[in-house]
Amino acid sequence: MPSKSLMKKYADLAVYIGANVQKNQTVVVRSSTESTELARAIAKSAYEAGAKRVRIDYADPYAGRIGYDGMSVETLQEVPEWIVQKFQEDVDTGACLISITSPIPEINKGVPAEKMQKASMAAMQKMSFFREHTMGNRTQWTIVAAANPEWAKKIFPDVPEEAATEKLWEAIFNATRVYEDQDPKALWDAHNETLGKHNDVLNNYQFKHLHFKNSLGTDLIVELVKDHVWAGGQEHSTKGVAFNPNIPTEESFTMPNKPGTRGRVYATKPLDYQGNLIDGFWLEFKDGKVVDYDAKAAKDALTNILEFDEGARYIGEIALIQHDSPIQNTGLLFYNTLFDENASCHMALGRAYPMNVKGGTSMSQEQLDQAGANNSMTHVDFMFGSADLDVTGVTHDGEEVPVMVQGNFVI
Numbered sequence: 001m002p003s004k005s006l007m008k009k010y011a012d013l014a015v016y017i018g019a020n021v022q023k024n025q026t027v028v029v030r031s032s033t034e035s036t037e038l039a040r041a042i043a044k045s046a047y048e049a050g051a052k053r054v055r056i057d058y059a060d061p062y063a064g065r066i067g068y069d070g071m072s073v074e075t076l077q078e079v080p081e082w083i084v085q086k087f088q089e090d091v092d093t094g095a096c097l098i099s100i101t102s103p104i105p106e107i108n109k110g111v112p113a114e115k116m117q118k119a120s121m122a123a124m125q126k127m128s129f130f131r132e133h134t135m136g137n138r139t140q141w142t143i144v145a146a147a148n149p150e151w152a153k154k155i156f157p158d159v160p161e162e163a164a165t166e167k168l169w170e171a172i173f174n175a176t177r178v179y180e181d182q183d184p185k186a187l188w189d190a191h192n193e194t195l196g197k198h199n200d201v202l203n204n205y206q207f208k209h210l211h212f213k214n215s216l217g218t219d220l221i222v223e224l225v226k227d228h229v230w231a232g233g234q235e236h237s238t239k240g241v242a243f244n245p246n247i248p249t250e251e252s253f254t255m256p257n258k259p260g261t262r263g264r265v266y267a268t269k270p271l272d273y274q275g276n277l278i279d280g281f282w283l284e285f286k287d288g289k290v291v292d293y294d295a296k297a298a299k300d301a302l303t304n305i306l307e308f309d310e311g312a313r314y315i316g317e318i319a320l321i322q323h324d325s326p327i328q329n330t331g332l333l334f335y336n337t338l339f340d341e342n343a344s345c346h347m348a349l350g351r352a353y354p355m356n357v358k359g360g361t362s363m364s365q366e367q368l369d370q371a372g373a374n375n376s377m378t379h380v381d382f383m384f385g386s387a388d389l390d391v392t393g394v395t396h397d398g399e400e401v402p403v404m405v406q407g408n409f410v411i
């Protein structure tokens with residue numbers, strides 16, 4: 001286990017910068033049974049910050065697996081009313097939310113995909129009001145991660161379990177700017193300012209398209225929608241409270257115009273999809289659509305992503321991340337989106353975020369379609385940034401502006 005003082009700094013980061021807990025606010029901590037230590041540290045920090053009440057909801061991933069095996073599909077699709085009521089109460093009391101992710105790799109391997117799909121669809125439908133509440137930033141929410149031995153073994157397969165877990169904690173702290181001799185809150189204030197500045201500059205340019213090029217063979221044009229909004233880093237709740245939804249976060253991201261991507265992109269990190277590691281892959285786009293692709297490993301899994309639905313062959317997100325970043329500098333593949341997507345420039349096949357177009361959060365699906373937003377049930381991020389990636393923005397007047405040179409921001 002990491003030192004008490006580092007754990008305290010990390011908990012403070014989740015409380016003060018992540019959720020930015022307000023005086024007298026109720027805090028709900030969603031934790032895995034693998035991350036009790038961090039959950040307790042967060043509860044303590046939250047009370048110090050003036051929280052009225054802190055509730056920790058523990059979920060046991062192993063019991064979850066036993067449930068998948070033991071329950072019928074029909075039972076899995078029933079969402080008890082008391083659970084809905086609990087979430088409704090959290091909405092009514094204006095609680096903020098701190099989620100701790102501590103993934104157990106392949107915990108649900110072997111559960112029929114259809115069974116899991118039906119169970120999660122039923123929960124998603126019943127809980128849609130709560131998703132709208134959080135995704136609509138009607139309260140502050142944040143996600144942080146905690147190490148566990150199973151996850152650590154996946155990242156460091158040749159290291160004994162205990163040492164691997166220590167190494168994973170160290171990597172998490174490095175990636176989230178938590179150091180023994182520095183104040184993470186000050187580091188995050190500076191970091192948020194840098195991200196905000198990138199967003200502001202990019203929003204002012206309103207580029208027609210971005211051109212990505214590197215020595216691996218990536219040569220790709222990504223058109224952006226009209227009135228696109230670059231976001232990332234700090235956000236504000238509808239009540240005006242600043243918060244950081246993801247810890248860590250390094251990205252500035254926006255909305256591609258659905259039919260406007262053309263050329264070829266080479267992935268620079270393997271993509272973990274439902275327990276399969278897709279590696280050494282490229283995609284060829286024409287009129288926004290993937291028309292050709294190949295992979296050195298797990299090409300079938302890539303095919304599964306692309307055939308998920310009509311929108312899965314189009315992209316819904318383009319994100320710029322400086323190559324020289326704390327996560328990239330760990331040199332690790334975390335097998336977890338919270339970390340891996342923040343290590344490198346990425347794009348997502350599938351659904352676009354409405355917040356990435358002006359007025360998007362109050363648009364109907366039809367209006368979003370018209371704006372150029374891709375619609376899909378899926379959203380799969382993959383990384384294509386590299387140390388030699390150049391990104392050029394092209395304005396509507398045809399002016400070419402270097403945005404990134406050799407993987408790093410120059411704006």
Ligand code: ZN
Binds near residue numbers: 251253
């Ligand atoms: Zn992203």
Ligand code: ZN
Binds near residue numbers: 347348380
């Ligand atoms: Zn994404």
